[in-house]
Amino acid sequence: MNVCVQSGWLFSLPLALIGAVSAGVLLVALWVARQPYFSGRSTFVVLHAAMLWWLLAVGVELGVQGASCKVFWASMAWPGIAAVPSLWAVFLWQYVNSIRTPLRPAAYLLLGVGPLVACVLAIVNPGQLFYGPLTAPLNDLPGAPVIYQHGPLFNAVAIYVYLFMLFSLAVVLRGALASQGLHRRHYLAFVLVTCVPWLANAGHLLYGWSLFGFDPTPFSFAFTLVAFTLLITAVRLFDLVPVARHLLLEELPDPVLVVDAQGRVVEANRAALQLSGAGDDWQGRALRDWPLLGGELQRLLAQGAAGDDREPLLTLAAPLRHFELRARNIERQTRSGPLSLGCMLYLRDVTQRHLSELQLGEALALSEERLRTISSLHGQLQELALRDPLTGLYNRRHLDEYFVREQARCLREDKPIALALVDLDHFKLLNDEHGHLTGDDVLRELSRRLTDSLRGSDAVFRIGGEEFLLVLPGAEAEEAYRRLAQICQQLAQVPMATRVGNLVVTLSAGLSHWPAQGAALDGLLQVADAALYEAKHRGRNQVCMLQPTER
């Protein structure tokens, strides 16, 4: 190498151009190295270093005068030649897939194996299988460019390089197809820029294109790097959109997790890490093994997959917190249909809402309970207001409403209504002889017997002290008379059990009939009262029904 350095130099315009391109690549590398948060950043920087190596080797090859020295420096360019396409492929893969985790050093070393082997093969040139025997300067002039004959080893290395270039093209093409709008245009520009080294290399190999007598491929790669940098600085997708997205994700107060198709957590924002207390080794850990959240999230996802419509709610104890889970599938369209890549889990803190809902629910339940109690009390009061406390029978207040209803029904059904006014005989005497409480016993027992005699829609009311009214809808006058006479007879025959022993009491009853003897209740009651008066007058313990002439 010393011999080559001392073999004589010729500084020329092309050499200055190579120096300028190299300086440009160096500046871009420095700029890129200062950019935070972008996918594939470290690979992009290493890629620039490889590019620089290639350009510098080409520059030295151009500058040195001896033919063997030119071949030596052409061989020395191989680490750069072979590394640039492989690093380019890795960088594009990381960029397009937004992979922010840098490659491990071991991976870079592995990527370096191919370029090193290519370099050693080119320098050693075993059996002239890399550069063929016809490799020679173009002419006898000092510093004339060397024309290389490509041997099979050269071709093998070229295939290695082309495979990576093909992969790069496929990656950006896929990115362009999978994206939309500004991103698609961005990736399409990548595709065009990525094609430039292909064109340059194909032109060199097939049609002998050259730049200053050299393979134009390194210059095209340098152009690609600069164009790429211009593209990303112009669109700012590199540092602005991903950074903004990343910041947004990080600053989001709600936990977010991204789970791959194998159920491993590949992304988690700060809120998710804080909530779960996951350690530094969280990336790649299976969701089910995540502290605090994993098991429950897994259960909720399974519940959703089983078609359960319930709102997926993650509840954590101590302190009690509730999170609404939103799971969104991440899919890629393939020819055979959508392919699931994983899912994004978004946990929205709904603790306050949930607690408010619970409190509201409790308050509502309490209100409903109170409303039920009030309604029931209201019903009881209404019922009490309509009933006589001694006998439990309906009183005069309920009679009006009941009679109007029955009247309307019987009018529709073309049926009459019989009314029977019932009054105990000599009740004052009974009270006086046996006491008021015994009188109450008699009133209660009479109420029971009257109630027992009712049928269907019949009703009995206590409308005065010892006065009762039986309403018999549908009963013809004769039938009503017969039924009342039977009640009257049974009462006289069957003594009543009272606190002072068995007592025989009798009743008198007066009948009236709707519509034959009146249209309104008051009028009918008057008719019945007159009939009752007549029954008393005739000696009591009987039923009386006045004919129209008797009134």
Ligand SMILES: Nc1nc2c(ncn2[C@@H]2O[C@H](COP(=O)(O)OP(=O)(O)OP(=O)(O)O)[C@@H](O)[C@H]2O)c(=O)[nH]1
């Ligand atoms: N034990 C009791 N007596 C009552 C009640 N309400 C009214 N009375 C009594 O019922 C009696 C009614 O007496 P009167 O209207 O004179 O009638 P009567 O003694 O039955 O005579 P006639 O009807 O003509 O047979 C009065 O003594 C009232 O005090 C009550 O709730 N309990």
